[in-house]
């Protein structure tokens with residue numbers, strides 16, 4: 054089974070220590086138990102116990118220190134990082150958040166040429182410290198160009214920093230806050246390190262009402278030495294974007310972790326509850342919703358796993374990950390919302406109860422599409438790849454599963470965050486054509502019509518300026534990429550034909566939904582509308598296949614329950 058089950062952990066690692074980290078973390082949470090987990094969530098208790106655990110086990114030190122700066126099995130290995138994301142979010146998004154913002158904080162550090170700071174960061178990791186990423190400001194949101202935090206040279210090689218940062222996770226306890234600003238004289242970008250313990254650093258408040266600390270902090274004449282500078286100018290800008298490239302991928306994994314735990318809880322409840330003399334899972338609509346939730350979850354994981362392969366295999370000559378990453382960010386996280394919506398309709402009132410994991414899942418799943426670039430920002434990014442993806446493919450050597458023990462060096466040497474429109478992709482038709490399954494075939498037909506639309510009735514100049522119109526084009530395009538990578542993973546993870554066809558059943562429906570949305574856009578021309586109509590298809594009905602997949606889903610009813 055491709056989904057995580059902490060009580061039947063099965064992910065394979067090339068070394069024992071990596072497995073141990075996963076198992077010990079599971080043990081920590083199961084030992085903590087569901088009632089304490091929920092009590093801490095309700096009381097918004099800072100997760101000192103988890104941070105103490107990770108310090109003792111040197112988890113962050115092992116998983117987040119590049120090999121060159123670490124000891125023993127320390128390496129930045131995306132294969133391990135994926136599952137750690139998944140496990141943490143499986144038990145609670147806040148535990149994941151402190152790890153995630155540490156990853157973001159470490160991004161500009163590991164990308165820096167300042168060796169001294171890197172050594173200090175590695176030591177802090179060994180000491181069990183957490184890190185923070187100070188990019189966002191209250192007034193500017195996604196518009197990072199408008200950053201106001203400034204660094205004023207004092208003429209003696211030192212600087213004074215002034216400004217306010219907002220929404221900065223771990224800003225209450227991070228000795229290294231990677232802070233983004235501009236030089237006061239030249240307006241060049243700069244990344245420097247700030248320490249929450251300095252008197253000129255004021256942690257003003259937690260701007261959210263949860264276990265996490267998402268800080269507002271101010272720097273007032275905060276002294277900075279040359280040794281605290283991580284990067285300057287264009288390189289500092291690239292470090293900001295390249296860090297987000299690494300970090301935002303993890304949000305998809307958080308959605309997978311949350312969705313998986315919520316799924317186990319929901320099916321357990323529904324399959325053991327009797328109404329009118331039958332089980333809730335005997336209702337046809339409940340079967341449909343649970344089957345859909347399961348198929349969507351499996352697809353989320355297959356896609357995210359495959360995207361990880363491309364991240365690990367990336368090089369200056371192969372930057373395909375720059376498409377797959379934003380798709381993990383916007384598509385996997387919004388699919389996570391869809392999964393929770395489906396499950397909530399199944400369990401209804403139960404989803405509000407304070408003793409459930411679900412109550413947290415329903416709240417937290419909403420965050421992931423919105424952080425580190427909203428869905429819109431990421432679709433706007435994805436659109437840049439459409440032309441080359443469809444019309445200018447290139448041959449690449451096949452990328453296999455990247456589960457080997459290696460440090461992912463390239464992630465910290467990604468180079469300039471430019472030239473996205475020049476990146477070429479391998480031909481998506483190759484993998485689609487390997488499958489002759491009813492719903493894969495329907496989707497292929499829909500894709501062919503979409504491609505025809507792009508050739509014969511492409512967005513007009515006005516439509517190209519209209520993000521609202523482009524977002525729907527982006528959603529359709531994303532489904533093509535999503536299906537491609539899911540199919541690429543079918544062989545690697547031995548997914549059977551029934552489940553693949555069930556996955557493509559929802560893909561066909563989703564494609565039809567976005568075709569209707571495009572058709573209804575005010576500026577959609579009559580020619581484009583004609584193509585949209587042709588894109589609307591119904592999935593192939595196969596009651597037997599559906600029945601077999603339902604059996605597979607139903608069999609998970611008692612697969613997992615968290616220890617009390």
Ligand SMILES: Cc1cc2nc3c(=O)[nH]c(=O)nc-3n(C[C@H](O)[C@H](O)[C@H](O)COP(=O)(O)OP(=O)(O)OC[C@H]3O[C@@H](n4cnc5c(N)ncnc54)[C@H](O)[C@@H]3O)c2cc1C
Nearest residue numbers: 154186188189194195220221222424425426427429430433
């Ligand atoms: C809980 C939490 C934790 C966070 N942690 C951190 C952290 O640790 N470090 C950090 O630096 N930041 C952090 N953030 C900030 C987060 O990354 C921002 O919320 C995010 O970048 C979006 O900014 P915004 O919410 O202010 O939306 P805005 O930028 O104000 O966007 C408003 C609207 O405009 C749209 N929009 C904006 N730009 C574009 C575009 N280019 N194309 C299309 N549409 C666009 C958006 O989609 C949205 O609908 C955190 C936020 C939260 C809520």
